[in-house]
Amino acid sequence: MKKKVVLVQDNKDILDIMDQVLEEEGFDVTASLTTEPIDNIDRIDPDLVIVDDHIKGRKKGSEVIKALKSDPDTEDVSAVLTSTSNNLPQQAEDCKADDYIEKPFDIDHMVEVVKKNA
Numbered sequence: 001m002k003k004k005v006v007l008v009q010d011n012k013d014i015l016d017i018m019d020q021v022l023e024e025e026g027f028d029v030t031a032s033l034t035t036e037p038i039d040n041i042d043r044i045d046p047d048l049v050i051v052d053d054h055i056k057g058r059k060k061g062s063e064v065i066k067a068l069k070s071d072p073d074t075e076d077v078s079a080v081l082t083s084t085s086n087n088l089p090q091q092a093e094d095c096k097a098d099d100y101i102e103k104p105f106d107i108d109h110m111v112e113v114v115k116k117n118a
Contacts (some may be wrong), residue, residue: 002028048118053083062095067094
């Protein structure tokens with residue numbers, strides 16, 4: 001059975017690239033430019049969420065992950081934070097993310113992180 005990944009990014013080009021690569025790697029991807037899929041997390045029931053820290057007009061990705069990790073219903077969902085921030089490892093640790101992907105990212109590294117955490 002395919003592992004399910006919810007992918008939330010602020011940039012359509014990056015979203016499309018990550019979506020395509022993960023689909024080719026055999027993942028069932030729900031890709032979005034908003035946090036809407038996170039609001040439907042019970043229905044989607046993903047193995048992993050990947051959230052960009054800078055989502056237009058919404059709360060930060062780190063806040064989204066912190067909320068998931070502090071809710072008993074979703075605390076077991078693996079979460080990966082992505083960002084161009086120089087402080088990403090600390091941000092990921094602070095929001096209890098399971099891992100992080102620095103941007104610009106290397107495709108092979110991104111796939112490796114997703115496979116390790118999904």
